[in-house]
Amino acid sequence: MANNKPYAGLIVSGLISGALYLALYLFHHEIMAAFTRTDGWYPGLPVATAFAFSFAHGAFTGYFWEVLGITARSRG
Amino acid sequence: MEQLAVNFIDLTTANVLSLFVIGFIGGLVSGFIGSGGAFVLTPAMMTMGVSGVVAVASNMCHKFPKALVGAYKRYGYGHVDIKLGLVMAATASIGVWVGADIQQQIKVNYGEAGSNLYVSLSFVIVLTIVGSYVLRDAIKIFRSGDMHAEDRTSRLAAWVQAVEIPGTMMHFKTANVRVSVLFTIPLGFATGMLAATIAVGGFIGVPGMMYVLGAPALVASATELVIAFVMGLGGSIKYALHGLIDIRLTLILLAGSLFGIQLGAIGTTFVKPYLIKVVMAAIMLIVAVSRALVVPVYLTELGKLGLSSDTTAVLGHASFAFLVLALCTGGIIISGAMLHGHRRIVRTREEQPEAVAE
Numbered sequence: 001m002a003n004n005k006p007y008a009g010l011i012v013s014g015l016i017s018g019a020l021y022l023a024l025y026l027f028h029h030e031i032m033a034a035f036t037r038t039d040g041w042y043p044g045l046p047v048a049t050a051f052a053f054s055f056a057h058g059a060f061t062g063y064f065w066e067v068l069g070i071t072a073r074s075r076g
Numbered sequence: 077m078e079q080l081a082v083n084f085i086d087l088t089t090a091n092v093l094s095l096f097v098i099g100f101i102g103g104l105v106s107g108f109i110g111s112g113g114a115f116v117l118t119p120a121m122m123t124m125g126v127s128g129v130v131a132v133a134s135n136m137c138h139k140f141p142k143a144l145v146g147a148y149k150r151y152g153y154g155h156v157d158i159k160l161g162l163v164m165a166a167t168a169s170i171g172v173w174v175g176a177d178i179q180q181q182i183k184v185n186y187g188e189a190g191s192n193l194y195v196s197l198s199f200v201i202v203l204t205i206v207g208s209y210v211l212r213d214a215i216k217i218f219r220s221g222d223m224h225a226e227d228r229t230s231r232l233a234a235w236v237q238a239v240e241i242p243g244t245m246m247h248f249k250t251a252n253v254r255v256s257v258l259f260t261i262p263l264g265f266a267t268g269m270l271a272a273t274i275a276v277g278g279f280i281g282v283p284g285m286m287y288v289l290g291a292p293a294l295v296a297s298a299t300e301l302v303i304a305f306v307m308g309l310g311g312s313i314k315y316a317l318h319g320l321i322d323i324r325l326t327l328i329l330l331a332g333s334l335f336g337i338q339l340g341a342i343g344t345t346f347v348k349p350y351l352i353k354v355v356m357a358a359i360m361l362i363v364a365v366s367r368a369l370v371v372p373v374y375l376t377e378l379g380k381l382g383l384s385s386d387t388t389a390v391l392g393h394a395s396f397a398f399l400v401l402a403l404c405t406g407g408i409i410i411s412g413a414m415l416h417g418h419r420r421i422v423r424t425r426e427e428q429p430e431a432v433a434e
Contacts, residue, residue, distance in 0.1 A: 043316035054141030
């Protein structure tokens with residue numbers, strides 16, 4: 001059972017999620033300036049970013065609980 | 077679209093950690109009962125100095141990706157009725173639009189205090205009535221001793237399912253109900269109205285799907301995530317067009333809430349279905365107390381009562397403490413139930429290994 005734990009998935013998604021959050025931290029001034037603009041396609045940025053983080057960080061959190069052994073009962 | 081003049085706060089480490097933790101517990105509750113958590117996030121951000129409209133916008137933008145992840149997870153467990161979620165979301169979107177319009181009208185006519193009073197009274201009335209009904213049902217199931225039983229169909233739901241209106245009948249496979257789509261219209265509309273008013277439409281949507289349509293608690297709570305996704309996405313686009321989303325707040329909340337929602341969704345597979353009702357009723361009734369405490373504050377602001385500033389400050393703090401208590405109570409019941417369920421499974425596995433292998 002322990003051998004089937006998705007360590008690779010956890011590491012890859014963790015790196016992607018970590019990189020996204022690092023980018024947010026390093027460039028938050030530029031990001032806030034662009035993401036609060038209301039002209040052109042700029043209003044699409046916060047929504048698209050929320051989607052992107054939900055995929056990357058959502059995958060990471062899923063693997064996180066799985067690696068810890070906290071998984072759903074087979075019959076919900 | 078014109079950009080509004082709003083200030084975005086500087087984030088401290090304490091702010092970031094608080095948002096992460098509140099996001100986590102809010103996510104845990106949402107994954108379990110389909111909604112909740114949002115009611116404490118907006119006031120929590122406002123106490124950090126975030127303006128009300130930015131707090132609502134940033135909260136909304138974290139809600140739809142959270143709901144998406146939760147819905148995906150619970151779809152895997154067979155809990156989500158996508159068709160029912162989309163049908164309800166269609167009228168819920170109209171409800172949000174009308175609800176926001178009513179809010180705007182009240183604000184124009186009665187000012188900020190009038191609008192706050194309207195929101196708080198809506199909280200108290202809806203949550204007390206629906207929360208008491210859900211609690212009564214949970215107690216009834218507990219007393220019957222048959223807590224493993226699937227949800228019984230309420231008398232109202234049995235009547236709704238029996239009404240045949242040609243050309244409007246729809247079968248919702250996962251919820252296993254066949255009803256006229258006309259019954260979903262007022263439900264979805266009320267869900268959207270409540271979402272626009274108190275930010276948590278699920279307090280009507282989930283009990284409505286359970287007691288009016290007859291959907292099981294597990295399916296209702298999971299399907300609410302589909303409705304929350306659609307409403308949250310629409311609302312986020314609206315706020316983004318005004319440049320009001322503080323993406324830093326949104327993403328920090330999301331960092332915690334995605335851990336929470338996964339755990340809450342896993343939790344639903346460990347517990348007896350009636351526990352969803354217990355958590356929902358507990359949160360609704362404690363939140364109702366919290367909002368009842370601030371009603372005299374807003375009445376004072378409107379000049380209808382004459383409380384001192386010390387008294388209003390104490391009531392304000394007590395109200396926020398009750399909001400946090402509501403969220404923590406939900407988190408503790410869910411965690412406790414998950415641990416209990418996990419231990420029970422381990423014990424069964426030790427006693428009857430062959431039964432578990434099946």
